Amino acid sequence: NAGVMQNPRHLVRRRGQEARLRCSPMKGHSHVYWYRQLPEEGLKFMVYLQKENIIDESGMPKERFSAEFPKEGPSILRIQQVVRGDSAAYFCASSPTAGQGQETQYFGPGTRLLVL
């Protein structure tokens, strides 16, 4: 059973471009979470999704950022018109059941975004 997959592992964008990050949860997991980590910092929650639904997006900036988890295919975190401050590591995690607090989350290797 493959773990959480994220791609690309590294992404370089120029200011103003779009960044698209993909996450495939573990097989059988229908809950996906996105986190952002700045250097020397802990992870900050961004958004929690189930298939075709956004459950909690309280940690996601209201502008330029969007996330989806379609019925088929990976979850996508999209950052439009990137700025240098978006440079960070973005981690995806998945869990098998409802209730973020009740089950362990399994993390992917992350996508490291660098905005030039």
Added chain:
Amino acid sequence: SQQGEEDPQALSIQEGENATMNCSYKTSINNLQWYRQNSGRGLVHLILIRSNEREKHSGRLRVTLDTSKKSSSLLITASRAADTASYFCAMTRGNTPLVFGKGTRLSVIA
């Protein structure tokens, strides 16, 4: 804020010694989890302790939870160079998302 705070921020020990890291939080929780992150990698789940538990073991790891003091500790016994990593506590309350502290950076010197 429910954010946890790990203490110390950095810890350097010799191989074979024990390493103790602490985590404090401010509100009531359902459970508390510890994760490890190697440099440049994702997080690996180590252990989960529920609010009605006081102590849990997993291999060389021992976690305690004191809900009256709102604190938890992670003990790694007989440390190895491979234990070098950052260690994060994360806590949940109901359906809130995982909230992470800034981590403790552990260096185990061979």
